[in-house]
Structures are given as structure tokens and as C-alpha cells.
Amino acid sequence: MDTGLQGKQALVCAASKGLGKACAQALAAEGVNLTLVARTPGPLSETAQEIRERYGVEVREVAIDITTPEGVDAAISAFPAIDILVTNAGGPPPGDFRDWDREAWHKAVDANMLTPIELMKRAVDGMIERGFGRIVNITSGAVKAPIAVLGLSNGARSGLTGFVAGLARETVAHNVTINNLLPGPFETDRLEQVFKGEAKRRNISPEEAREQRRNNHPAKRFGQPEEFGSACVFLCSAHSGFITGQNLLLDGGAYPGTF
Ligand code: NAP
Secondary structure: OOOOOOOOEEEEOOOOOHHHHHHHHHHHHOOOEEEEEEOOHHHHHHHHHHHHHHHOOOEEEEEOOOOOHHHHHHHHHHOOOOOEEEEOOOOOOOOOHHHOOHHHHHHHHHHHHHHHHHHHHHHHHHHHHHOOEEEEEEOOHHHOOOOHHHHHHHHHHHHHHHHHHHHHHHHHHHOEEEEEEEEOOEOOHHHHHHHHHHHHHHOOOHHHHHHHHHHHOOOOOOEOHHHHHHHHHHHHOHHHOOOOOOEEEEOOOOOOOOO
16 A cells, blocks of 8 residues: 655654654655654664664654653754654653652643643644644553553543544644554563563562563553554555544553443
8 A cells, every 4th residue: 555655754752762663664664754852862863773774764863852842842843844743752650649749740741741732733734734744642542441550641641632632623624634542562661661660569570570461461462563653654644634533542452342
């Protein structure tokens, strides 16, 4: 299938590793030029170089914290005529809601709700003018099936989801779609951190935590980042102009509901 994305420009946030990197690679494979953002310059440069060499596309690097106003400015300024925006940032830490003060909530809401909204605000009018835009927000399966210890994530990302539901209906007439991808467990550094935290809480080894989680999963495996990247490309493709305001759960069947 020709995705119609050759020569488009994408801003992919939190993209030196994991799911953001997988989206960047999958877009590059379709001929999309990229701006990649992550805080740590070394891994960011390695990823950028790997993508340039493998796919022959242009890759700009912005080493900055995307959850700050300066981060948003720098990411947008690197190439303002954005056709595709993938919002992403690290997830908030787990814990007990009794321990979270206003600052902890502000941080989570900044990272996982306000930053994506600010990025959309900067990108969407140019997309409307050019008559093409695809926005994909990486959120979490926890938006659909909340995970108690991830209350900061459940709350902040649900706020983003509610906002997107409204905006997505305003932009679609201009061929600008906005959708959310909801990852279940994908094999990334983040998932390893989750197992380490779980192991500590339950006094077992991270390997045991991993194996138990895998055995309890209907697919008996975790998602591969490439599978996530492919879903992102489909939502960004020329064929997806009639899909907007949706929350696509990628969890290998872990969510037990019919809908
Ligand atoms: P990951 O493998 O740890 O990768 C995170 C990437 O984001 C890295 O490139 C990191 O680079 C960058 N990053 C983190 N914070 C950033 C910031 N403030 N500004 C710019 N870049 C930042 O994580 P992942 O598994 O891909 O997860 C991506 C998102 O999906 C997270 O929000 C996570 O909570 C969510 N999620 C993941 C899973 C899963 O199973 N993997 C499941 C549900 C939800 P630097 O550290 O150098 O900045």
C-alpha cells in the first residue's frame, strides 16, 4: 500500500528510544523527513544517524525537554511546516495518590496533557492551511483500563483524551485528523522499569515479574515497537483521512471488554 507520505515532514517527540523511535523509523521508511526530540543528546544522535543511513531521509535533532515551554519552542522552530505530529513524553512515576502533592500533579499534567495540547496549538493551523495534517498522541492503555498505581498517568492522559475528542471534530473537514494510540505492554526500556518497580513492591525478581506478566497476557508476549510504528504510519497515511478522534488500543487483547 502506498501511504502517500513520501516527502512529508514529521515532528516526533520523545523519539530516541522506544515507541517514539519506532514511530520515527516507520515514518522514515515511507520517505518522511523528521525532526526528532529527546533530552539526552548521545542516544538522540545515534537514532538520528541510524535513520539517515537506513532510510536516506533528512533528520533534524533537537536535544531538549519537550515538557517545557522552551522545549516546545525549539521543537516547532526546527521545522515549522509540520505535516505529521507525534506527541510523546516519558510517563509519570507510579505511587500512592496520598503522596502526590500539587507539584507532582502539575508535572504530570504538563508532560502528558498540556505539552501535547500546546504542540497541537502550534501545528494545527499550518496543517489546515496546507490541507493535510496527521496528529497522533501516544497515550496509554491506562486511559481505557486504569492502573491504580499510575494515577498520575490515568488522570493527565484522560484530560488530553477529552480535549482531543473535541478538537478532532473541528479539524477533520480540512483533512487534519487527530487520534490517540494507547499502548499496552511494549518491549521498551520503560517496560523494564515497570518490572523493576513491581519486583521491588512484591519482593520478587524483575525476571519473575516479567514472566508472570507475560504468562497472564492473552497473547503470551509483549508488543514489539515495530508493531506500534506500523499502526502510527497507518493513522498518518493518506488513507486515514476519515479516522479522527479515535483511541486505538494496542494491547494484544489484554483489555477484556467487547468494545
Ligand atoms: P522509553 O523506551 O523509556 O523511551 C522514552 C523516550 O522518550 C526516550 O527517547 C527518552 O529520551 C524520551 N523522553 C522522555 N522524557 C522526555 C522529555 N521530557 N522530553 C523529551 N524526550 C523525552 O519509553 P516508551 O516505552 O517508548 O514509552 C513512551 C510513552 O508511552 C511513555 O509516556 C510511556 O509512559 C507510555 N507507555 C508505554 C508503555 C510500554 O509498555 N512501553 C505502555 C503504556 C504507556 P530522553 O530520556 O533522553 O529524553
